[in-house]
Amino acid sequence: MYKTAIKTPNFFRSFSSLPNLTSYITSLQLCAHNTNLRQGKKLHSYMLINGFLTSPLTITSLINMYSKCNAISDAVLVFNTSSSTCEHNVFAYNAIIAGFIFNHLPKPVLRVYEKMRLAGVMMDKFTFPCVIKAFSGCQDVVGLKNVHGLVFKFGLDHDLFVGSAVVHGYLKFELMVDAHQVFDEMPDRDVVLWNAMINGYAQIGEFDNALDCLKKLRVDGIVPSRFTVTGILSVLTLKGDLYNGKAIHGFVTKMGYLSGVAVCNALIDMYGKCKCSLDALDIFEGMVVKDIYSWNSIIGVHQQSGDHEETLKLFDQMLRDKVFCPDIVTVTTVLPACSHLAALRHGKEIHAYMITKGLGKEDEDRDNDTYINNAIMDMYGKCGCMHEARLVFEHMSSKDSASWNIMIMGYAMHGFGNEALSLFHKMGEVNLTPDEVTLVGVLSACNHAGLVKEGQEFLSEMKSKYKISPTVEHYTCVIDMLGRAGLLDQAYKLLSEMPIEANSVVWRAFLAACRLHGDANLAEIAARKVIDLEPEHCGSYVLMSNVYGTLGRYEEVSDVRLNMRQQSVKKTPGCSWIEFGDRVHVFGTGDRTHPDEDLIYSELNSLYMSMGLCHMT
């Protein structure tokens, strides 16, 4: 008789009798665990046909199954439609609330919570952790404090799960005093509760307090978990504490925590930031399971070590492998590498990728949006594409002062002094206050466009008009500008009279100007200063020997060279590079290793010829 009522599905074969309530619930739990939505839906339909949807037990299991299978709308449907056939108990409410939290939807939790209270269903220790999380997720600190009050009323303030959630909630708002009070009043503390405190201290930058928690936790006889070590590693990374980072690496190995992806990711980051790229690579290579963090972190390691070519290579590999999609973190890590190498093709590729993936556009986090577009503008600017940079700038929905500074500096770098200054004036029109960086851009614009009078005016007005005290960088721009314009005496006067201490950079700029205009006396003064301030830097010796060379004082040239050897200063060979096709071609001084060497040098020679011809006519 039963055989006609239901066709036994595959997953019931293991049961000796026909499915009952328990077997349905067990099967639904399995589907939830394996995120097997298809199977779960099948079960749902059998339950519907066979009249199993009137029990609060099956409703709860169904809601849970749909939530865990990321089908929250189905979970909601079950919850809403079942209200007519069976009254929702605390289990059903808890399941749908937990479902929303699992699917990162804090807002609807607050509505269901309200409904629950109106229906007179009593909250329990399962309800509170999720509701607390919802209030902090909705940035509702008042709501959080109210729920905390209710926790006391329900006598759940000593429950570890509830207590951890409250501590976590307060720490999210950086309310350390409130969090600490709850923490202190807990009769027992487990590793999760301690982790919350460690991460709370880490978040507000109190690193030593975070590390102190680790000591106390161990005194309490608690074993640090994988979660503890990732938190601690991030603290050690920020402190640049390689010694203790290595100790944690040892502990992690001993505990078998290296099988945890997040633990390894934190180790990669720690080694990378502590300038141990090889150790970071070792960890990365040894990982069986990797996630987007691992990729991003290893790209970050190369970016931070200044290996821009490898950074781009890894990005290409990521695109080719198609295992992980580059996200906003990947893109912000890779873009500066493009800027450094002036790798326009890569930069454009990333820009196109961002557009197709919608990265940096209508992002939930507006700061992200601004930041990423700033990085794109910077890339275009450094690659000499001011037109493209301007287009991005004009289309940005929110600009911060960095956005304006990047544009001004871009124009300045490429000699578009007037464009830089006009943007600077526009900045004033939209009531944005220029900062130190803006003024460096403005002065640099005057420098590169030869706007000597304007540059001098800006410098003298900085304090009175813009309330910015000129730094050595600002003076460097103006001294460089005066020097290039041949106004060596004025430059020297400013250099000697400026109220802040001159560094080697500003003296070197002055030295370069002396060389350009062949003033050996001032050059000697400048060179002594530079060598004094930075004896290991080769640039000043080279400039000085060039000055003597230009003036035909060859004995002194060899003196400088000898001095250089005595100080064991080596000239770092200069190099340039250009992106062509799918690779970046690097050329060192006197470098003849390029496969197309003959072609390149013959083209170079014909350029020299044309230059010579132009000069003659």
Place this chain on the structure above:
DNA sequence: GTAGGGTTAG
């Protein structure tokens, strides 16, 4: 039948 921590960029 239901619950709590972590890591990557500026």
